[in-house]
Amino acid sequence: MTRARGRPRDPEADRAILRAALELFLERGVAGTSMEQIAKRAGVGKLTVYRRWDSKEAVLAAAIESARDEMPETAPPDPGDVPVPTLVRQTLPDLAEALTAPRLRAMVARVFGESASHPELMATYWEHYVVPRRRTVRALLERARAEGTLAADADLDVLIDMLVGAVLFRLLQPEPLDAAGARAYLESVYRHAGLLDER
Amino acid sequence: MTRARGRPRDPEADRAILRAALELFLERGVAGTSMEQIAKRAGVGKLTVYRRWDSKEAVLAAAIESARDEMPETAPPDPGDVPVPTLVRQTLPDLAEALTAPRLRAMVARVFGESASHPELMATYWEHYVVPRRRTVRALLERARAEGTLAADADLDVLIDMLVGAVLFRLLQPEPLDAAGARAYLESVYRHAGLLDER
Incomplete structure (x- = not known):
């Protein structure tokens, strides 16, 4: 599920990443979570995560915001x-x-x-x-x-x-x-x- | 600062371990803390920590309790x-x-x-x-x-x-x-x- 630079975002991959990031955060906190683990649990390549967010803190903030609806x-x-x-x-x-x-x-x-x-x-x-x-x-x-x-x-x-x-x-x-x-x-x-x- | 099994406890090493464990816990939480890091920061061998406590959770609980006085x-x-x-x-x-x-x-x-x-x-x-x-x-x-x-x-x-x-x-x-x-x-x-x- 790697994407070439410049291709439009994949909303499904984004959702999987945010969901994975939130789960890891709830289970382990920030120090226990890494970009590698987020990518792995979301089933995407690490680059896919890095193309969209430049740090785990940025993914986690987006994940927290996205869970508002639950x-x-x-x-x-x-x-x-x-x-x-x-x-x-x-x-x-x-x-x-x-x-x-x-x-x-x-x-x-x-x-x-x-x-x-x-x-x-x-x-x-x-x-x-x-x-x-x-x-x-x-x-x-x-x-x-x-x-x-x-x-x-x-x-x-x-x-x-x-x-x-x-x-x-x-x-x-x-x-x-x-x-x-x-x-x-x-x-x-x-x-x-x-x-x-x-x- | 390694100690042979059976030697009496070294209260100074214990204090250094608890102090190091508390600092790491406050900085990084449980998932971000390891027995290795606790030993290193306390300036003792890993075995010294393991002889006294069998998990990082046990050291952290003791560290929290010991900080009561502060x-x-x-x-x-x-x-x-x-x-x-x-x-x-x-x-x-x-x-x-x-x-x-x-x-x-x-x-x-x-x-x-x-x-x-x-x-x-x-x-x-x-x-x-x-x-x-x-x-x-x-x-x-x-x-x-x-x-x-x-x-x-x-x-x-x-x-x-x-x-x-x-x-x-x-x-x-x-x-x-x-x-x-x-x-x-x-x-x-x-x-x-x-x-x-x-x-």
């Missing part, structure tokens, strides 16, 4: 006058289900694990995964504040960190959650952040 | 009738200072990064670093609940995750905090968790 959706845009707790409850089952996926756990672990040595991977993840979710949570918090269920002087950035941080932190703890456990956990976190009514 | 202290045991906010304020400056250390950032990143592939390292970290800190925060939350500044039905485990999770999450974000930023951040997190009076 990951849990952020909540739908705020639909008018539905109360915040109702909106939150609508998104909880899917989010809880997503949290139990070993692949999400591995992705979060690896990206955070490389944050000191490969900040560019963290930056890619941040832009494509974290920022959209923070925006959604912020919209909910702003509405809760406007509706008076959240204190007027609440620090929204810190509350977002507490909410997202708790979930990510729980995700990486020994003893993974099952779907029911994840749902109960999320309910409790949202409640303490002021986004769910008391039961 | 990391920020947990708060002092609850001294009688000092109000919770006063206790929290006493520990904030040291904690804020500790949060700005690149080494702590690297340690948290690596340990969490290996949580999916090497749960035994996460378990070691959990036991020696996280459990003692959770215990301290729990004692503070229980007192706050008893004093009525925290709701009687607050879920303490979730609140601890929100507090610790936010700080760890913030630690791994792009844009590190300086000491003043870390202090302001901690104050805000503690306030939202119900452990500091409103200003």
Whole structure:
């Protein structure tokens, strides 16, 4: 599957490379992954990878970005006058289900694990995964504040960190959650952040 | 610095090995570290390492445990009738200072990064670093609940995750905090968790 210089890109080879790169990254991290291994697992020649990306870090960043679609959706845009707790409850089952996926756990672990040595991977993840979710949570918090269920002087950035941080932190703890456990956990976190009514 | 089988352990060699193993782990993670590299950096023969530990994972777990002493202290045991906010304020400056250390950032990143592939390292970290800190925060939350500044039905485990999770999450974000930023951040997190009076 070698290609002559100048020939148009092969989208199937690109997809195979990105998929292989992501698998290796999740299994072994950056230091445990090489361009050779990526090419081998993708079933392409090493040159095919190098023609498209000039370092394993570049392939890995592209692989992380491309996996965006597999990951849990952020909540739908705020639909008018539905109360915040109702909106939150609508998104909880899917989010809880997503949290139990070993692949999400591995992705979060690896990206955070490389944050000191490969900040560019963290930056890619941040832009494509974290920022959209923070925006959604912020919209909910702003509405809760406007509706008076959240204190007027609440620090929204810190509350977002507490909410997202708790979930990510729980995700990486020994003893993974099952779907029911994840749902109960999320309910409790949202409640303490002021986004769910008391039961 | 090779030693004959059966000779007593050389504590200095052990310390050099653990120090080298921790440095390599922080720089490269588990997959990027080998027994050869640990021996080389410690300035000992490979056999010296193998006589004491039978895998790199075992050396790394011991190295993580041994570094416990360098990391920020947990708060002092609850001294009688000092109000919770006063206790929290006493520990904030040291904690804020500790949060700005690149080494702590690297340690948290690596340990969490290996949580999916090497749960035994996460378990070691959990036991020696996280459990003692959770215990301290729990004692503070229980007192706050008893004093009525925290709701009687607050879920303490979730609140601890929100507090610790936010700080760890913030630690791994792009844009590190300086000491003043870390202090302001901690104050805000503690306030939202119900452990500091409103200003």
